[in-house]
Every structure is written in structure tokens, then in C-alpha cells.
Amino acid sequence: MQPYKIYIMQYARRDASSSEVLLGDFHNAPCEMGYYMWALSNGEHTVVVDMGFTEEECGKRAGRIWMADPAKNMDAIGIDPAKVEHVIVTHLHYDHVGNYALFPKATFYVQEDEMAFWTGRYVKYRVFNQAMNVDDVVAMVRFNYEGRIAFCSGRMEIVPGITVHRVSGHTKGMQMVEVVTASGTAVVASDASHMYRNFQEYTPFPILHDIPGMLDGFELMRKLASKEELIIPGHDADVMKRFPAVADGIAIVE
Ligand SMILES: [Zn+2]
Known part of the structure; x- marks a missing residue:
């Protein structure tokens, strides 16, 4: 199996504060968030991790600043x-x-209890539904009826060298992605750790499903990654400074 290159593609940004990203922080220190999609490729297999929000959705969410069309980002690589x-x-x-x-041709890999949660009894509460677009959920339900959802339960290898791990924490069925690269095993943590400081300081992001699940996720990503530098958080603007750029708004791990 050839090792994978990880492309980190930024499509939006937001000026946030430390209190919005660290549970129990009351400093309100300036803190920039990035919005990313990731692509994993080794010449044989290409796997995309997450799909970002649309430009239309961006306009409905306060403070999010659109930077690049995700389709153009993918075209660039x-x-x-x-x-x-x-x-x-x-x-x-x-x-x-x-x-x-x-x-249009993709199978979508989702944890079984993630799908169950967002079609279940708690979605009526704002604390949960504020981070959702119901049209996305309806689309996923339709894809399921078309046989285009692959349900994961816990740990599952997607293609050789790429394995998902359910970690819960941020959402009921949050999963992160273990990837074999030439530098060692990397973890695309996505929102299992939004910022570097979340996993480094064992401090959850405040949008939270369960704290023990979040902490277990931090432990697991540290265990899986060959070194801490190969943990890629889901929303830290620093990611784009720590990895080399291959195109405007796109960094690479190889
Ligand atoms: Zn997120």
C-alpha cells in the first residue's frame, strides 16, 4: 500500500474568541477558526473527508467569511x-x-449512532439543532434509501490505510480518521478536537455531547498518531501555518 498525502483545503474562516472554543475559558481572547475539507490520496484511492457548508449557508451564519469554492479547491489538487x-x-x-x-457517485461513511441521533428525539432542542441544517439530514436519509450510506460502528477500515474511529464527545457518533502517510500515522481529528489546545490541554470545545467521550477521543488520537504533529484539528487556523502550502488555501501532509 502506498502512503497517502493529506490535502487540507480551507474554504471559510471566522474570528472567534477563546471562550467560544475552550470549555470554561472566560478570557475572550481573539482566536481565529478555519473551516476545512480534507482529501486523502495515494494514487490508487481517493477519499474525501467532510464536505463543508455551501456558500448560501455561509450567508446565514453570523461571522463566517467565505474564502474558496470547495469544488475549485478540489480542482486545484x-x-x-x-x-x-x-x-x-x-x-x-x-x-x-x-x-x-x-x-453524485459517492458512498457516504457515517457512524450508525450519528445518523440515529439526528433523526431521533433530541433534535427539537436548540442546543442540538443550532449546529444543523435539516436539509442536510433529509438528504442523508434519501441517500440511505438509495443505498449510498455505509454505516460504520466504531472502528472500520474504509480502504487500505484509512480507518475511521468513533469517538463520540462532540456529537453522539463523531468519528475521526486514521491515515497512513510517509511521515507516519496521521489523524484527521475533525471536530474530535477543533483546536490544538483542545487535545493538548484536555479541554473540550463547548459544543459538547459528552465530556468523557471527548476526553477518550483526545487519548485515542494521541495513541494512534505517530507523533503529536500529525494530529490535524478540525478548525484551528494554525493548521495552515504548520503544514506547507501546495496552492492558495491548501496545505499538505506527506
Ligand atoms: Zn465543525
Whole structure:
């Protein structure tokens, strides 16, 4: 198996504060968040991780600043989304699912209890539904009826060298992605750790499903990654400074 390159593709940003990203922090220190999709490719397999929100959705969410069309980002690294067969959906929050229409041939890999949760009894509460776009959930339900959802339960290898792990914490069925690269095993944590400081300081992000699940996730990503530098958080603007750029708004781990 050839090792994978991980492309980190930024499509939006937001000026946030430390109190919005660290549970129990009351400093309100400036803190920039990035919004990303990830593509994993080794020449044989291409797997996309998460789909970002749409430009239209961006306009409805305060403070989010649109930076790049996800389709253009993929074009810049030679990926035609219309041909992508595997899309891992780390969780169903609006900023990770919106661009499903770009992937007409894809199977979507979702944890079984993530799908169950967002079609279940708690979604009527604002504390949960504020991070959702119901149209995304309806689309996923339709894809399920069409046989395009692959349900994961816990740990599952998607293709050789790429394995998802359910970690809960941020959402009921949050999953992160273990990837074999030439530098060692990397973890695309997505929102299992939004920022570097979340896993480094064992401090959860305040949008939270269960704290023990979040902490177990931090432990698991540290165990899986060959070194801490190969843990890629889901929303830290620093990611784009720590890895080299291959195109405007796109960094690479190899
Ligand atoms: Zn997110």
C-alpha cells in the first residue's frame, strides 16, 4: 500500500474568541477558526473527508467569511468530485455535510449512532439543532434509501490505510480518521478536537455531547498518531501555518 498525502483545503474562516472554543475559558481572547475539507490520496484511492457548508449557508451564519469554492479547491489538487467514490462524514453538523451535491457517485461513511441521533428525539432542542441544517439530514436519509450510506460502528477500515474511529464527545457518533502517510500515522481529528489546545490541554470545545467521550477521543488520537504533529484539528487556523502550502488555501501532509 502506498502512503497517502493529506490535502487540507480551507474554504471559510471566522474570528472567534477563546471562550467560544475552550470549555470554561472566560478570557475572550481573539482566536481565529478555519473551516476545512480534507482529501486523502495515494494514487490508487481517493477519499474525501467532510464536505463543508455551501456558500448560501455561509450567508446565514453570523461571522463566517467565505474564502474558496470547495469544488475549485478540489480542482486545484486534481480531484474531480463527480468521480469520488468514498466520502467520510465525520459528523452531521452543518459545516461538515453541506456540499453533498458535488459528489453524485459517492458512498457516504457515517457512524450508525450519528445518523440515529439526528433523526431521533433530541433534535427539537436548540442546543442540538443550532449546529444543523435539516436539509442536510433529509438528504442523508434519501441517500440511505438509495443505498449510498455505509454505516460504520466504531472502528472500520474504509480502504487500505484509512480507518475511521468513533469517538463520540462532540456529537453522539463523531468519528475521526486514521491515515497512513510517509511521515507516519496521521489523524484527521475533525471536530474530535477543533483546536490544538483542545487535545493538548484536555479541554473540550463547548459544543459538547459528552465530556468523557471527548476526553477518550483526545487519548485515542494521541495513541494512534505517530507523533503529536500529525494530529490535524478540525478548525484551528494554525493548521495552515504548520503544514506547507501546495496552492492558495491548501496545505499538505506527506
Ligand atoms: Zn465543525
